[in-house]
Amino acid sequence: MRYIIAMTGIAVFLTAVAFSDEIDKKNYLYQWTDDKGVMHMTDTLNNVPEAYRKKARKMETGKGGEGTGGQQLQRENSPVDAESSEEAEDAEEAGKAEWQQQIKTWKSKLARAENHYQELDQQWKTLYGRWGGAAYSPPETKLQVQQIQQEMETTKQEIDEARNMIDVVIPERARKAGVPPGWLRE
Numbered sequence: 001m002r003y004i005i006a007m008t009g010i011a012v013f014l015t016a017v018a019f020s021d022e023i024d025k026k027n028y029l030y031q032w033t034d035d036k037g038v039m040h041m042t043d044t045l046n047n048v049p050e051a052y053r054k055k056a057r058k059m060e061t062g063k064g065g066e067g068t069g070g071q072q073l074q075r076e077n078s079p080v081d082a083e084s085s086e087e088a089e090d091a092e093e094a095g096k097a098e099w100q101q102q103i104k105t106w107k108s109k110l111a112r113a114e115n116h117y118q119e120l121d122q123q124w125k126t127l128y129g130r131w132g133g134a135a136y137s138p139p140e141t142k143l144q145v146q147q148i149q150q151e152m153e154t155t156k157q158e159i160d161e162a163r164n165m166i167d168v169v170i171p172e173r174a175r176k177a178g179v180p181p182g183w184l185r186e
Contacts, residue, residue, distance in 0.1 A: 032056040037177035096183045102170055103184050110162035117155045124148045 031041045032052040042048060048056045127137070127145050137145070174184055 027060070029059045030056045031059060033177060037173065037179075039176075039178040095179070099170075099174055099179055099183045100185075103166060106162050106165040106170065110159060110166065113155050113158040113162060117152060117159060120148050120152045120155060124152070 027043065029041050029043055030045050030048050031039065032048055032055055033039050034049075034052065040048075045053065045056070045058075124145060127141055127148070130137075130141075171181070171184060174181070
């Protein structure tokens with residue numbers, strides 16, 4: 001009986017020693033962003049595509065595979081971080097400028113479409129104002145009004161698309177890419 005208890009004690013001790021060695025080991029995650037702006041993470045550097053390995057960030061997750069355990073991930077200076085801090089800042093500024101340019105482009109499209117819509121609306125009002133309504137206007141005026149209304153509908157769709165890009169699509173893409181919300185402001 002003492003023999004069994006002693007063997008069990010030794011087995012427990014060896015298991016504890018082996019387990020404590022595992023606890024002391026650090027675990028890492030590797031993070032990278034692909035060409036589409038999608039952020040990826042993996043626990044093995046070999047899982048990072050070759051094209052992105054130089055830009056991958058090595059982050060400590062904690063000890064013994066416990067994940068972050070509520071701790072913040074820490075970025076480490078390692079050979080994986082090939083860019084100097086200056087190059088990283090330049091890349092960050094270029095990324096920020098790219099996102100701001102997307103917003104600026106769609107705001108410009110929105111402003112042009114809204115101006116065009118106002119011009120069309122003024123033309124429509126002018127045509128109807130001359131004749132006091134559709135019933136009293138000549139057929140060619142009715143045709144012009146119809147064309148203006150069709151163009152107004154198309155322009156309204158352009159306005160809606162631009163607003164959707166500015167308010168929904170671009171912010172959602174930025175969120176998925178891990179872009180700070182402030183980057184979308186000019």
